[in-house]
Amino acid sequence: MKYFPISSTLFVKNRAKFTAAMKPKSIAVFNSNDMYPIGADSTLPFEQARDLFYLSGADQEETILVLFPDSINPKHKEVLFVRETNEHIAIWEGEKLTKEAATKTSGIKTVYWLTDFERVFHELMCEAETIYFNTNEHYRQSVQTQTREDRFIEWCKNKYPAHAIAKSNQILQKARGVKEPEEIALIKNACDITEKGFKRILQFVKPGVMEYEIEAEFMHEFLRNRSRGFAYTPIVASGYNANVLHYIQNNQECKDGDMLLLDVGAEYANYASDMTRTIPVNGRFTDRQKQVYNAVLRVKEEATKMLVPGTMWEAYHVEVGKLMTSELLGLGLLDKADVQNENPDWPAYKKYFMHGTSHHMGLDTHDYGALKTPMEANMVFTVEPGIYIPAENMGIRLEDDMVIQENGAPINLMENIPLTVEEIEDWMNK
Structure with a gap:
């Protein structure tokens, strides 16, 4: 990123506004944007999903945020999943978030590699009764492609059909409108x-x-x-x-x-x-x-x-x-x-x-x-x-x-x- 680091206190405040509006025993999930292909081995420059950035400050692909205020395990009240990095990735693609860097950026103490997502998520869903899905309901939206968020929602509905569903967007419309x-x-x-x-x-x-x-x-x-x-x-x-x-x-x-x-x-x-x-x-x-x-x-x-x-x-x-x-x-x-x-x-x-x-x-x-x-x-x-x-x-x-x-x-x-x-x-x- 070209911009100077942003204090994690902003994202801590933003998450607090969101979780305060969630229903009891509910969980919310936010996915990063996809990398969109152009052709051959080329992709469009990456742009982070704004809701994920608003709540975490994480500004890279293949990232998932999970908010579960009523988690029995205190360390799972908020969890960030990031793509595992290594020397090879650092050489070919550049530096990615380590677990420590992800915590510093977001203020989230519990960070897992993305490969752990399904295991940890299943544990949390066994406790939750409602899941908040994040859909784009802006009055001018005209999305014509399936997003990473769309694919997650489709997968989650099939995997956990007994959970009640709620909408993140109504909370985000109110929260994001008033700026810190x-x-x-x-x-x-x-x-x-x-x-x-x-x-x-x-x-x-x-x-x-x-x-x-x-x-x-x-x-x-x-x-x-x-x-x-x-x-x-x-x-x-x-x-x-x-x-x-x-x-x-x-x-x-x-x-x-x-x-x-x-x-x-x-x-x-x-x-x-x-x-x-x-x-x-x-x-x-x-x-x-x-x-x-x-x-x-x-x-x-x-x-x-x-x-x-x-x-x-x-x-x-x-x-x-x-x-x-x-x-x-x-x-x-x-x-x-x-x-x-x-x-x-x-x-x-x-x-x-x-x-x-x-x-x-x-x-x-x-x-x-x-x-x-x-x-x-x-x-x-x-x-x-x-x-x-x-x-x-x-x-x-x-x-x-x-x-x-x-x-x-x-x-x-x-x-x-x-x-x-x-x-x-x-x-x-x-």
Whole structure:
């Protein structure tokens, strides 16, 4: 790993939150992600299953975490299974977790080699009455492959059909949504790396530059600051491309007079950042570009003020829609008749602003977190309004990452990233 070690106290706290919500005599199991093959002897770079990392800090393949608070044997209340390492593996693949290193990383005292899993697990299941399975129930998930977790669940149901089944996801949605101070610090570090990348490209972008060259500049800055790279596939969209919400080809020339939308974020220690900025390719906004840009910025500023404890996510989006409607009227993109005759299920503003304004941020870019209950302090949300005008060859979106506070306005983890028209132009014309 490129990142600095994380204190095991974070993972101890995270496990305590999870086990406190478990039913009596229940056991929970969490598996690492698979290594995914490309072809021949090649695999994709390994990415740890976020729930396993959240609860243990273990960041390698072939790892299993078992939580059993009511175990008769105290040493089996929490157990970590890791792949057995040796000199051969160390030479060919690099250093893996020893039992001692696994304990230091996770704070879990009982560590077994993975080859002992079925034996130890059977002993524990003979005591347990309920097993928590960890399934992905994120509202945007679209998994199309069988995961290591899926295979375990299938095996376990066949092996132990008499056990009651419970869902880990409901506990994790609540727990992961409210961040610990250590997590906020890790997200802030990711945001600071993103800031360095953005300031780098502000002095690099000019007419004639290719979108992929800008992507490369970001990657250069991210890697040299201990990031593994992008937290998600970057969007580097110039001109009309900015109207394609998930444009990731990044293969076009940036032309004089066009705007350039950059939806880019660095990861750090598996934690994500999520930034969007829209800048003029030639370093100067036209009057119309400035007009639309400032309209988006005003919506962003007002939407940010609503991120306080007690706000309901769904109602929040309704209010943001009203703000955007007002701005679109001012820009002449909507008229009063459009609003009066709008479809309540698809309001008039959706023609120019068709996506949501905020989502949870953390170990995943679109992180776990409760959305049907009131917002709470220490939740981290994005704020990302946009206006997309294909007829004008322009799409503008602005996005920062905010920490909700118990009292007062949220903290902007990206407050040092240039945002206003004046700041953008100053940086691009230094």
